[in-house]
Amino acid sequence: MTTAYEALARAQRDDWARVVATVAKRFGSLEVAEDAAAEAFATAAERWPDDGIPPSPGAWLTTTATRKAIDHLRRESSRDARHREALLVYDTGPEPxxxxxxxxxxxxxxxxxxxxxxxxxxxxxxxxxxxxxxxxxxxxxxxxxxxxxxxxxxxxxxxxxxxxxxxxxxxxxxxxxxxxxxxxxxxxxxxxxxxxxxxxxxxxxxxxxxxxxxxxxxxxxxPDDGETTGLLALMLLIDARRAARVAQGGELVPLGEQDRRRWDAAQIAEGHALVRERLASGQAPGRYQLMAAINAVHTDGDRPDWTQVVALYDQLSRIDGSPLVLLDRAIAVGQCDGPDLGLSLIDELEQALGGYHAFHAARADLLRQAGRASESRRAYDTAIALAENTAEVAFLTQRRDALPV
Structure with a gap:
């Protein structure tokens, strides 16, 4: 049986944003809405253990928060027009x-x-x-x-x-x-x-x-918005690999080492179909469409065509030259044309990405491929110190410890 505290925790997760947005829309103030929502949840923590969980916790919290907001406006000025307007809004039915x-x-x-x-x-x-x-x-x-x-x-x-x-x-x-x-x-x-x-x-x-x-x-x-289609395709193609993403030991499994039999074939097929749909449109692709196309290449066949991946990143970098895109392009260049060229491109991004763990992880991997073990170990150490995802830390640690002494 769900306890009042469990119900409140679920409501905090599922209903907080909706309560805040509803109250803010009615009263025109995010600050008032957040304060009122916080008071409503505090009231629920006091009353639900004794009174029981209401049939619709989200509606109860929204109603309570609205009343708290009215109380707040009344305290500020019980006679001004804003208070009267708040009461009128409170008595109004839900918007379509x-x-x-x-x-x-x-x-x-x-x-x-x-x-x-x-x-x-x-x-x-x-x-x-x-x-x-x-x-x-x-x-x-x-x-x-x-x-x-x-x-x-x-x-x-x-x-x-x-x-x-x-x-x-x-x-x-x-x-x-x-x-x-x-x-x-x-x-x-x-x-x-x-x-x-x-x-x-x-x-x-x-x-x-x-x-x-x-x-x-x-x-x-x-349905005709290219970037909307591209984003959906991108998510499907990435999420299709989720089951193979983390090993039983808890460490991250890089794309090239994943068991493709564990990929979701239906999601990949849907993602590829959406990418082909956008290609057939003849329109210039945007950021998400290009990222989806890159992931389509990664999920087509046993090994990706790195030349094609680099060409797509070249196109992407012309419309989104952010450091993260350039980092991904440098990694692809390293796989296509060798680790030394990839490293030279990555090193140009140090000022922008020096505090980002993926920058050091990419350097460490290319240094490992280039046979520069001691430099690779130092880069892995930095990446491990900056990373927080447990699977990623486990993977980076495993790679570092496997380097020759």
């Missing part, structure tokens, strides 16, 4: 859901408002709706926790100061907001596929599964 009939996806589009910078809207949506912590979001952006916390706070302040409405977008709004939604889904998927926290499971299927589910819904809403 509009074109998006999934509660969580609707909140993604609500939060990805074009008045905010792309970086701000993505970070804010990841925090409010995506379920990621500030440290997880910071790691996704390769910045310090305090930096990301400040960005999210500034985004909330801009929403409050500019009076940006928490309005359910209509069909005409979707194209202007979809890029932010796709970025949010991709980062949630990445956090699930290779979790960055040291205290979480190496792979979080709850995050990858939810990201794929929502990507399918976006694809149904915008």
């Amino acid at each position: 859901v509009g074109i998006i009939d999934d509660d969580r996806l609707r909140l993604f589009f609500v939060c990805c408002h074009p008045a905010l910078s792309m970086e701000a809207r993505v970070a804010l949506t990841l925090r409010m709706v995506g379920g990621l912590t500030v440290p997880e979001i910071a790691r996704a952006f390769l910045v310090q926790d305090t930096t990301m916390g400040a960005r999210i706070t500034r985004a909330k302040a801009k929403i409050s100061a500019a009076g940006i409405p928490f309005r359910v977008p209509d069909a005409a709004d979707l194209p202007r907001r979809v890029a932010g939604v796709l970025t949010v889904l991709f980062l949630i998927f990445n956090e699930g596929y290779l979790a960055s926290g040291a205290e979480t499971a190496p792979v979080r299927e709850d995050l990858t599964g939810e990201a794929i589910r929502l990507a399918r819904l976006v694809h149904r809403l915008l």
Whole structure:
């Protein structure tokens, strides 16, 4: 039998973002919404053990948080127009859901408002709706926790100061907001596929599964949007390898050493079909379409065609010259043209990626292939110190310990 505390923990995981977004939309203030939600959960912790778990915990928390927000406005000014407006809003029935009939996806589009910078809207949506912590979001952006916390706070302040409405977008709004939604889904998927926290499971299927589910819904809403199709294909082709990703001993298994018999053939077939669909369109591919094409090459046949992979990375780097894309391209060049050339390209990225564990892991692997064992060991040591995913740490440690003395 579920206890009150177990029910509250589940609600914290599943309903927090929805409660905050609902209250913020009604009262126009993220700060008020978060404070009201926190008070509602505190009230639940006090009352549910004695009163019992309500039939609909999420609805109970939303109603309680709304009342807490009204109380907050009443305390500030019991006679002003804002209080009267709050009471009117509270008595109003639920808004129509509009074109998006999934509660969580609707909140993604609500939060990805074009008045905010792309970086701000993505970070804010990841925090409010995506379920990621500030440290997880910071790691996704390769910045310090305090930096990301400040960005999210500034985004909330801009929403409050500019009076940006928490309005359910209509069909005409979707194209202007979809890029932010796709970025949010991709980062949630990445956090699930290779979790960055040291205290979480190496792979979080709850995050990858939810990201794929929502990507399918976006694809149904915008079937002709190339990047939406590309992202869904990319997720399917990566997730298809999940069962072979971590060995029984708990260490990460690199792509080239995975047992392909354990890959999900149906997901690979679906992903390949989506990639071919985009190729047949004749339109210039975007970032997610190119990344999907790269993963299609990796999942086609027994060994990838590294020449083709490098050519796709060349195309990708022309539209996304970020250090992470250039790192992946350098790794591919190392496999195609030899470790020395790959290393020369990787070393050019040290200033941008010197604090990122994958940079040192890539250097360590190419140094290992080049027969430079002592340098490889030092690079592995640095990568291990920076990595937090338990499966990745186990893999890097195994590779380092296998180097000749």
